[in-house]
Amino acid sequence: MSEQVTVRPADGYAGDLECADAWRMLEADPQAVLVDVRTRAEWDFVGVPDLTALDGRVAFVQWQDYPSGAPNPDFVDTLRPLEGRPLVFLCRSGGRSVSAALAATAAGLGPSYNVLDGFEGHTDAAGRRGATGWRAAGLPWRQS
Numbered sequence: 804m805s806e807q808v809t810v811r812p813a814d815g816y817a818g819d820l821e822c823a824d825a826w827r828m829l830e831a832d833p834q835a836v837l838v839d840v841r842t843r844a845e846w847d848f849v850g851v852p853d854l855t856a857l858d859g860r861v862a863f864v865q866w867q868d869y870p871s872g873a874p875n876p877d878f879v880d881t882l883r884p885l886e887g888r889p890l891v892f893l894c895r896s897g898g899r900s901v902s903a904a905l906a907a908t909a910a911g912l913g914p915s916y917n918v919l920d921g922f923e924g925h926t927d928a929a930g931r932r933g934a935t936g937w938r939a940a941g942l943p944w945r946q947s
Contacts, residue, residue: 815905815908816901816904816905816907816908816913816914816915816916816917817889817904817908817913817914817915817916818916818917819897819916819917819918819919820891820916820917820918820919821918821919821920821940822918822919822920822936822937822939822940822942823940823942825837825891825893825916825918826940826942828889828891828916829854829857829860829891830857832889833857833858833860834887834888834889835860835888835889835890835891836860836861836862836885836888836889836890836891837852837854837860837861837862837891837893838861838862838864838882838885838890838891838892838893838903838907839851839852839861839862839863839864839893839894839922840864840865840866840878840892840893840894840899840900840903841865841866841893841894841895841899841922842865842867842868842869843865843869844869844870845869845895845922846863846947847947849895849922849923850922850938850944850945850946850947851863851944851945851947852893852922852937852942852943852944853943853944853945854943855943856943862881862882862885864878864881864882865878866878866894866899866900866902866903867899878903878906879906879907879910879912882907882910882912883912885912886911886912889913889914889915889916890904890907890912890913890914890915890916891915891916891918892904892907892915892916892917892918893918893921893922893937894921894922895921895922895923895932895936896920896921896922896923896924896925896932896936897917897918897919897920897921897925898921900917900918900921901917903915903917904916904917918937920935920936920937920939921936921937922936922937922938922944923936923937923938924936924939
């Protein structure tokens with residue numbers, strides 16, 4: 804992998820990955836799973852990572868419900884079948900996926916990683932997303 808920024812809070816997850824590094828990790832380790840924690844609305848209207856080339860190792864598990872924003876009380880239990888596998892968490896811009904990686908780590912799952920910039924990236928000066936993130940990095944994705 805190329806340069807990796809590692810964050811390890813006291814109770815922390817394994818680290819942060821740039822989008823391209825996340826792809827390389829998923830490509831290199833057939834046990835690794837990408838966990839997209841965005842909402843069903845985001846999957847339906849924005850698009851999803853396409854891991855067809857890697858045998859489709861994507862788990863779609865909402866961190867929060869839409870439109871209420873309520874936490875998913877079954878989040879960790881839904882991930883239990885993936886125990887012992889590296890988990891690479893992705894959201895819109897890298898915020899919810901940090902929380903998801905921390906929760907998975909606290910539950911003994913992982914190692915858990917966060918994808919920096921997420922699927923769409925952070926907003927730019929004009930308030931728009933898309934200049935950074937999974938799609939901007941040219942990684943495979945599809946409209947669901």
